[in-house]
Amino acid sequence: MSSSKINKSLIKNPPLEGREALYVIKIGGNIIDDENKLSSFLKSFADLSGLKVLIHGGGKLATRLAEQLGVQQQLIEGRRITDAETLKIVTMVYAGYINKNIVAKLQSKGSNAVGLSGADGNLIQAHKRIPTPPLGDGGIDYGFVGDVDAVNNTLIKSLLDQDMSLVIAPITQDKNGQLLNTNADTIAQEIAKAMSNDYEVHLIYSFEKRGVLLNAEDDNSVIQTINQDYYKDLKDNNVIFAGMIPKLDNAFMAVQQGVKRVVIGNAEQLHQLITGDAGTSIIYE
Amino acid sequence: MSSSKINKSLIKNPPLEGREALYVIKIGGNIIDDENKLSSFLKSFADLSGLKVLIHGGGKLATRLAEQLGVQQQLIEGRRITDAETLKIVTMVYAGYINKNIVAKLQSKGSNAVGLSGADGNLIQAHKRIPTPPLGDGGIDYGFVGDVDAVNNTLIKSLLDQDMSLVIAPITQDKNGQLLNTNADTIAQEIAKAMSNDYEVHLIYSFEKRGVLLNAEDDNSVIQTINQDYYKDLKDNNVIFAGMIPKLDNAFMAVQQGVKRVVIGNAEQLHQLITGDAGTSIIYE
Numbered sequence: 001m002s003s004s005k006i007n008k009s010l011i012k013n014p015p016l017e018g019r020e021a022l023y024v025i026k027i028g029g030n031i032i033d034d035e036n037k038l039s040s041f042l043k044s045f046a047d048l049s050g051l052k053v054l055i056h057g058g059g060k061l062a063t064r065l066a067e068q069l070g071v072q073q074q075l076i077e078g079r080r081i082t083d084a085e086t087l088k089i090v091t092m093v094y095a096g097y098i099n100k101n102i103v104a105k106l107q108s109k110g111s112n113a114v115g116l117s118g119a120d121g122n123l124i125q126a127h128k129r130i131p132t133p134p135l136g137d138g139g140i141d142y143g144f145v146g147d148v149d150a151v152n153n154t155l156i157k158s159l160l161d162q163d164m165s166l167v168i169a170p171i172t173q174d175k176n177g178q179l180l181n182t183n184a185d186t187i188a189q190e191i192a193k194a195m196s197n198d199y200e201v202h203l204i205y206s207f208e209k210r211g212v213l214l215n216a217e218d219d220n221s222v223i224q225t226i227n228q229d230y231y232k233d234l235k236d237n238n239v240i241f242a243g244m245i246p247k248l249d250n251a252f253m254a255v256q257q258g259v260k261r262v263v264i265g266n267a268e269q270l271h272q273l274i275t276g277d278a279g280t281s282i283i284y285e
Numbered sequence: 286m287s288s289s290k291i292n293k294s295l296i297k298n299p300p301l302e303g304r305e306a307l308y309v310i311k312i313g314g315n316i317i318d319d320e321n322k323l324s325s326f327l328k329s330f331a332d333l334s335g336l337k338v339l340i341h342g343g344g345k346l347a348t349r350l351a352e353q354l355g356v357q358q359q360l361i362e363g364r365r366i367t368d369a370e371t372l373k374i375v376t377m378v379y380a381g382y383i384n385k386n387i388v389a390k391l392q393s394k395g396s397n398a399v400g401l402s403g404a405d406g407n408l409i410q411a412h413k414r415i416p417t418p419p420l421g422d423g424g425i426d427y428g429f430v431g432d433v434d435a436v437n438n439t440l441i442k443s444l445l446d447q448d449m450s451l452v453i454a455p456i457t458q459d460k461n462g463q464l465l466n467t468n469a470d471t472i473a474q475e476i477a478k479a480m481s482n483d484y485e486v487h488l489i490y491s492f493e494k495r496g497v498l499l500n501a502e503d504d505n506s507v508i509q510t511i512n513q514d515y516y517k518d519l520k521d522n523n524v525i526f527a528g529m530i531p532k533l534d535n536a537f538m539a540v541q542q543g544v545k546r547v548v549i550g551n552a553e554q555l556h557q558l559i560t561g562d563a564g565t566s567i568i569y570e
Binding site for chain 1 (some may be wrong): 350353354376378379380381382383384385386387388389390392393394397398399400401402404405406439440443444446456458460461462463464527
């Protein structure tokens with residue numbers, strides 16, 4: 001991976017006049033668990049000039065710690081059920097271990113990173129998810145899981161104005177003293193939307209895959225661009241891998257609500273994702 | 286404990302003209318481990334009007350988690366030896382679980398708290414402790430333990446200016462990617478000293494004891510005021526409990542370097558510690 005600074009003239013969607021570009025980057029999947037890949041990704045992130053926010057998930061570390069502590073994990077439809085013991089574990093792993101290790105690594109690579117959870121400074125206000133349908137009618141109680149109500153964009157802006165990059169762990173609070181485990185993709189999307197009033201926001205979902213594949217068996221079948229009509233076709237024909245659908249649904253909501261573009265692709269190609277030379281771009285029309 | 290707002294006219298050392306008061310408060314000992322005492326303390330902290338920074342230790346939670354995970358703990362002269370596994374545990378417990386739970390509780394009590402470790406935004410720059418005397422000459426290798434080099438007072442000031450209270454976990458970094466376990470009393474002292482250029486700083490060490498005792502067997506023998514001469518007498522006569530000496534040494538360094546006053550006392554009496562009606566006050570002369 002190149003460690004050179006991004007040449008902004010290469011970006012295919014240059015900033016609109018008067019609005020600075022802001023990169024909101026979600027890192028997830030097994031990149032977090034792979035020390036070398038994570039380190040290489042963080043070097044690219046540190047070398048990216050301009051304003052930037054990193055949102056991280058938790059990888060397999062939380063699951064491993066739960067096993068070591070004998071805390072049973074339950075997943076429903078791919079989502080972790082967060083009981084009190086699991087909440088304690090994800091708070092330790094996401095907001096503690098992963099967040100602070102990423103911050104220390106970015107500091108060593110020249111990026112003045114500050115790590116926050118969504119709870120800090122009421123950065124992401126949330127409420128405990130209300131089961132729909134209700135519990136008695138087949139609804140699922142996800143436990144201490146948060147749905148996002150609001151983003152404190154003033155705090156984010158003030159830290160960006162101090163030349164800091166933000167590293168955000170997906171733990172929120174409800175203003176009643178309860179911490180909540182919150183989907184990191186959703187947090188990335190909500191931050192991107194909230195910051196779109198002040199910045200030209202590029203939302204990048206980076207993980208271990210190269211983008212949205214037309215053929216799940218062929219890593220070279222990355223779809224370059226998806227608009228809303230094409231997305232409907234792909235879903236109708238069951239082309240899209242089920243695990244990708246929440247990411248794409250979020251992406252379309254984001255571009256509908258002011259985000260300049262959403263890119264989905266491989267964390268090892270961060271600079272190419274930003275210049276538009278890799279990954280799948282989601283656009284409004 | 287009263288939950289009323291502090292009446293500033295009651296404070297025995299009113300702020301010097303032109304400098305706002307800043308309360309730097311260390312909470313430690315077994316208060317952290319006692320849910321009711323911690324909650325009551327946080328209510329008092331939230332009700333304290335004015336600018337404030339809270340620094341917390343880790344209580345027994347890190348030791349308990351280490352036991353559960355089968356990580357052997359070693360203490361030398363009352364200090365935890367921080368090997369790589371222990372560093373992981375304290376990072377999770379201090380910067381994750383304890384820090385974010387305190388933040389959520391303060392948010393619920395009306396204080397806009399933001400939780401940071403010393404690593405965030407290079408808030409506390411540190412280096413790995415160098416053994417003195419050297420290792421071969423009987424020095425002790427404390428492992429991944431940090432000694433403080435500098436405090437980023439600009440970041441602290443910018444958050445205070447946004448009406449936030451700060452909650453700081455005693456984990457730092459060395460600018461080379463290494464996290465370091467760092468003494469919370471020392472961090473409180475270094476922050477108090479660094480902020481004394483801009484504020485009239487009151488440094489409060491609050492824990493389970495009522496202050497410095499003249500007679501370790503008698504909880505009512507709290508010494509109200511200690512100056513440097515009296516401290517020397519007390520040490521010469523072995524009156525001071527050994528565990529208290531590092532706290533007092535830190536306190537005298539702080540008042541020598543610009544901190545207005547240092548108070549040591551019971552976390553359950555926070556408002557009285559601030560008004561000067563409880564605890565032991567350390568003064569310059």
